[in-house]
Amino acid sequence: MEEIKNKLEKILLKATKPARYIGGEIGSVVKDRDKVDVRFAFCFPDTYDVGMSHLGMKILYGLKNQVPNWWCERVFMPEKDFETLMRENDIPLYGLESLDPIKDFDFIGFTLQYELSYNNVLQMLDLAGLPVLAKDRTSLTPLVVGGGPCVCNPEPMSDFFDLFILGEGEEVNLELLRLYEKMKPSNPTKEEFLREAVKIEGIYVPSFYDVDYNEDGTVKSITPNVPEAPARIKKRIIADFDKVYYPDSFVVPFSEIVHDRSVVEVLRGCIRGCRFCQAGFIYRPFREKNIDTIKNETKSLCEQTGYEEVSLSSLSTSDHTKINELLLSLSEYTDGENVNLALPSLRLDSFNEELLERIQAVRKSGLTFAPEAGTQRLRDVINKNITEDEIINTCKMAFEWGYTQVKLYFMMGQPTETDDDIRGIAELSDKILQLYFETPKEKRGRSVQIAVSTATFVPKPFTPFEFEPQATEEQIKHKQEILKSAVTSKKIKLSLHYSNTSVLEAVLARGDRRVCKAVYAAWKKGCYMDSWDEHFQFDKWLEAFAETGIDTAFYANRTRSYDEVAPWSHLDYLVSHEFLVRENKKAHLAQTTRNCKEGCSGCGIKPECGGVYCGGKKTST
């Protein structure tokens, strides 16, 4: 829009990194607004630098823009300096492609990737000039929709959205927009449209459900209040993952973003079942792409973007059934093109000499491992199926190769954790350090640093630990003291950042609808950009919780019984409740569960979902 463009001209140079706010990047899709029938604002509720790195947006952006008369644009949360300039100059939140205000779009879609971005949704709606509460947006458009992993329990955000999209978006997004396109000419009311929309599998309209509570504050029941709404809403899944839509072009930003490279998704889901890990359960079953598919996607993306680095994306790349062949085949292409092949998410126990040689980046910097727990007992509890021997062997090999830095990630406050488990973190780090000194001088690098960082465990829905209490601040502080006194070497660097954000995460992750009021109240007090240390205001959040009668301990620190009705119990993420209970019981016995490759453990996923190890007919080889 010319008006916004002219206003932007006058303020952009006052903002930091203005290239983020004006669009025009290679790969961005610009259409003739008079020739499109459905306009979708894909909003990432965080800054451009973070949001532009998100793979899901790239996929759904390309997918929707493939349809000639639909136009999907990108929208991000402006940094505070630019937000102030926008408000001073009456510039509403706009789409980066057209520079049109998003309040005039048909859909405003948010991806909910992490709890701490929730309040940015409210802030962005407000900046767009829209009421934040769904009930106050009475006209059909814009429809405010949400997706992403956090939507497996969207209840604390249910007051602000018209509908949620559960599970994988590649098919359901098309179905939803097609329905809208079909109904739009007849001018339906919002309710009329939503009543049709809930007939699509995976579409959840929170206002079509009533929630009742028990006297003790737990949820009693969740019941549909319109005949169209199903009792349980099932997440969507792409059964033939090899054939799923994947973009052949990315929007290539000018300014540097967090993950500034081509990304190719090689597999979805995870075979491991680490009990704390939400992604390991909600993205099940494990499906993968063929080597040729991956190679073609890599080639076409590298050619279109001009990036000199491509990264393979997955929860655990080394679990690809043909990982060695894949890496060999890919590196043939990338080496020839001077493209660097980056492999995050490689599991510690999957390293072997050949693989290490393959991933040998030009710069030898650090190796990053996440043992998550310091003792074998606790690693068994969390089902992190990795032994100390495996950690030791890998580190030994790494030091012999000249690596000088090892980063270790641990979690604190996991179920059954004792002080000994905490001391185990120090012991393990020390053992790894000794390995360096045992490495012959002519082989090892000049110096060594072991960086140990700990995070507070946050129990998440749809994991075996969804029943577990989160450790309190006092408990975590106690554990940190123990770890501090147990680490003696200066070569081991501890980062023991305790952040109140984990309390907030815990409440938002497992909260029910009543938490919406606290979210709203906190936003009113100026809380947003909560994932940024410099903007996070815990005191304001506590005020908001107090004023709205939300007891954080009830949501964060309470043990939930197996038969309690979870606030998300009407959502079906295909992994069965019985399986989660079984896994929780085994955790308390420190018993591990085999991974999907070793044998099925009956998580409840049906063969027809296309899982490689689910015993169904393979859709592709």
Place this chain on the structure above:
Amino acid sequence: MAEKRLQPKNVDLRPDRYDKRVVYEKCGRAKYISHLDLMRAMQRAIKRSKLPIWYTQGFNPHIYIMFPLTLSLGFESRVEVMDFALLEDLLDEEVLKALDAQMPEGMRIVSCSTPVHSHTEITHAEYDIRISADKTPAEMVEKFRDFMSREVIEIQKRTKKGTYKPVDIRPSLELISMETDEDHLNLKMKLPAGGGFNLNANVAAEAFLDMYGITADEICIERTKILIENGEVFC
């Protein structure tokens, strides 16, 4: 040392190179691309063009590109210069076409040639400076005449240490022409540029505005010429 296993990725060293120089345009939305971002954008554009680009010959081979002058964020220009090298001696026309096809909105390749002058020969650049402010164009003209009539114009220049030291910029200012239109003061100026002393056109404009307490609504600057010692254009 473990280093012995390492070999440069492009083991076949390619010493033969054919140097190319392009003149490009950076206007419109592209003026918000910072210099650092521009270097990346150009590397990617070259990569997409599939030109047989010459890489640096080290352990971290990267696309070799050189910019004789940086263009400040927010400036427009149709005379920007970038050098790079190819492995094959392609026709200039061919290189221009391939690279131009990969330019983002607001950017265009204007010409391609084999470099003649070295970067160190650059001494000056010319700028069009367009100012709208809380004063009328006529008032600004008067003030600018006064500005240029001064013998010394001292500004505080930031040093590398982060401290400020006074610098007299008057000897560096050369006014080529001054005009007005309905809302703007339009200046054409020649300022020192290149490896020696460099004066940013924005700094010159701000020095003027500060001195007379003028609040600018908008300052638009375009670099129009890059010059060498004898007054000829660089490329």
